[in-house]
Amino acid sequence: MPFDTNPLAATHPGSDEAVAIAASLAAAKDGIEAGVSSNSSTAITVNAASFGDRQFLKILCTGATAITVTLANNVPAGKAVELVAYHATADVTVQPGSGATLVPPQSSPWSTTLYSTTAQYEALVLEVDTNAGTNAAWRLVTRP
Numbered sequence: 001m002p003f004d005t006n007p008l009a010a011t012h013p014g015s016d017e018a019v020a021i022a023a024s025l026a027a028a029k030d031g032i033e034a035g036v037s038s039n040s041s042t043a044i045t046v047n048a049a050s051f052g053d054r055q056f057l058k059i060l061c062t063g064a065t066a067i068t069v070t071l072a073n074n075v076p077a078g079k080a081v082e083l084v085a086y087h088a089t090a091d092v093t094v095q096p097g098s099g100a101t102l103v104p105p106q107s108s109p110w111s112t113t114l115y116s117t118t119a120q121y122e123a124l125v126l127e128v129d130t131n132a133g134t135n136a137a138w139r140l141v142t143r144p
Contacts, residue, residue, distance in 0.1 A: 038062050038086075045097065046081050047072035058082045067092045071126065073099035073136045080127040080141065085117035092117045094124060096138065103129060103139045115140065 035052070038060040046069060051057055055078065061067045064087050071081075071094060085092045093116035096102050102115055117124060125141040 036060070040064075042066065043068050043070070045070045045072060046075070047097075048074045048076065048079075050081075051075065051079050054079075056080050056082070058084065060084050060086045061090065061092045062086045063090050065090055069094050070097045071095070071100050071102070071136065071138045072097040073131075073134045075128045075131065075136050075138075077128050077131045077136075080125060082123050082125045083117075084123045085120060088120040092122075092124065094126065094138075099134045100136045100138060102126075103137050 035054045035056070036058045040062045042063050042065055044059065044061065044067065046057070046059070057080070059069075059081065061069070061083055067085075067090055069083055069092060073096075083092050083094065094102065095115075115124065123142070126138045127141050129137045129139040131137065
C-alpha cells in the first residue's frame with residue numbers, strides 16, 4: 001500500500017481519525033517519504049529497520065493494554081516518529097533503548113516521565129536530533 005493511502009478510510013470512512021490521518025499523510029507527501037503502520041503489541045521497538053528508506057513513521061498503537069515504545073540508538077539523525085494512542089484504554093509510554101536518550105524541547109519544564117499519552121488519539125512526535133552512530137538523542141517535538 002502506498003504511504004499516502006489512508007488505512008482507516010475503508011473501515012472508518014469520514015471518521016475524525018481517518019480524516020486526521022489523511023491530512024497528515026497529505027502534508028507528509030510534500031517531499032517527505034512517510035509510512036503508516038498499525039501495531040497491537042504491548043512492546044514496540046522503533047529502530048533503523050522500522051524506517052527503511054522513509055524519513056517519517058506514524059505508528060497507530062492499537063493494543064488494548066498499556067504500550068511501551070522503546071526508541072533504539074541506531075536511528076539516523078533527522079528521522080521522526082509519531083506514536084498515536086489509538087485505543088481508549090491504552091496509554092503509550094516512550095522509553096530510550098540502551099545508548100539512546102530522550103531530550104525534552106528547549107526551555108521545557110517537562111521531565112522524561114511525561115513521555116506518555118493519557119487519552120485516546122493523543123500523539124507523541126519524536127525526532128532524532130543527533131546520532132554519533134549508537135547514541136541517538138530523541139527530541140520530543142510535540143506532546144498532547
